[in-house]
Amino acid sequence: MERWCCVVAASLLLLGLVAGEPVKYQDCGSESGKLLVVDVSPCPSLPCKLIKEKTYDVNVTFVSLTDSVSSKAEVRGILAGVPIPFNLPNDDGCQSGIRCPIRKNQKCNYINTLLIKSMYPSIKLEVEWMLKDDKGKKIFCWIIPVEISS
Ligand SMILES: *[C@@H]1O[C@H](CO)[C@@H](O)[C@H](O)[C@H]1NC(C)=O
Numbered sequence: 001m002e003r004w005c006c007v008v009a010a011s012l013l014l015l016g017l018v019a020g021e022p023v024k025y026q027d028c029g030s031e032s033g034k035l036l037v038v039d040v041s042p043c044p045s046l047p048c049k050l051i052k053e054k055t056y057d058v059n060v061t062f063v064s065l066t067d068s069v070s071s072k073a074e075v076r077g078i079l080a081g082v083p084i085p086f087n088l089p090n091d092d093g094c095q096s097g098i099r100c101p102i103r104k105n106q107k108c109n110y111i112n113t114l115l116i117k118s119m120y121p122s123i124k125l126e127v128e129w130m131l132k133d134d135k136g137k138k139i140f141c142w143i144i145p146v147e148i149s150s
Contacts, residue, residue: 021039021040021041021042021043021044022037022038022039023038023039023040023043023046023048023144024046024144025038025142025143025144026142026143026144027141027142028128028130028138028141028142028143029138029141030062030138030139030140030141030142031137031138031139032064032065032066032068032133032135032137032138032139033062033063033064033065033066033131033133033138033139033140034062034063034065034140035060035061035062035140035142036061036062036063036107037059037060037061038058038060038061038142038144039057039058039059039060039061040056040057040058040059040144041056041057041059042056043056043144046144046145047124047144047145047146047147048144048145048146048147049146049147049149050114050116050146050147050148050149051116051149051150052116052117052118052120052122052148052149052150053115053116053117053118054115054116055113055114055115055116056113056114056116057111057112057113058110058111058112058113058114058129059097059109059110059111060109060110060111060129060131060140060142061107061108061109062107062108062110062131062139062140063105063106063107063108064102064103064104064105064106064108064133064139065104065105065139066102066104066133066137066139067101067102067103067104068100068101068102068133068134068135068139069100069101069102069134070092070093070094070100070133070134071092071093071094071098071100071102071131071132071133071139072091072092072093072131072132073088073091073092073093073096073110073112073129073130073131073132074088074091074129074130074131074132075088075127075128075129075130076127076128077125077126077127077128078125078126078127078128078143079123079125079126083128086127088112090112093110093131096110096111096112097109097110097111097112098110102133102139110131110140116148118150120148121148122148122149122150123147123148124145124146124147124148125145125146125148126143126144126145126146127143127144127145127146128141128142128143129141129142129143130142
């Protein structure tokens with residue numbers, strides 16, 4: 001019984017159900033900022049298994065290396081090397097957890113949720129998520145592999 005409890009506790013920890021889930025990302029050229037943590041939840045392992053009609057929490061911790069009044073998010077799916085634009089319901093970073101204006105050396109959290117619509121195809125692809133500053137430079141840019149399924 002005791003051992004069983006330990007196994008369950010360990011599994012919960014491994015699944016990341018207990019705390020936030022930092023995912024291993026690829027930096028796709030953050031220029032005017034520095035990525036610290038990319039948290040996608042729930043996503044216990046890569047590729048992130050994204051189930052249709054479910055929502056996923058995204059929490060990106062980064063440091064800005066520039067002053068910027070605005071910030072704009074852009075998301076793309078990359079399928080066999082071909083980028084497909086993805087329309088975020090709200091692409092304003094300043095309405096997504098970031099206190100604006102952004103100051104140089106300020107640590108920020110970009111918070112968003114992603115709803116996987118039933119119309120999306122069931123495919124494996126990469127998701128590229130970036131945040132751009134006033135000058136259109138990337139404050140952050142990360143890529144993670146995902147797999148969409150029903
Ligand atoms: C985002 O992540 C940071 C650092 O891990 C944490 O302090 C913060 O509470 C998180 N915010 C949300 C809304 O999950």
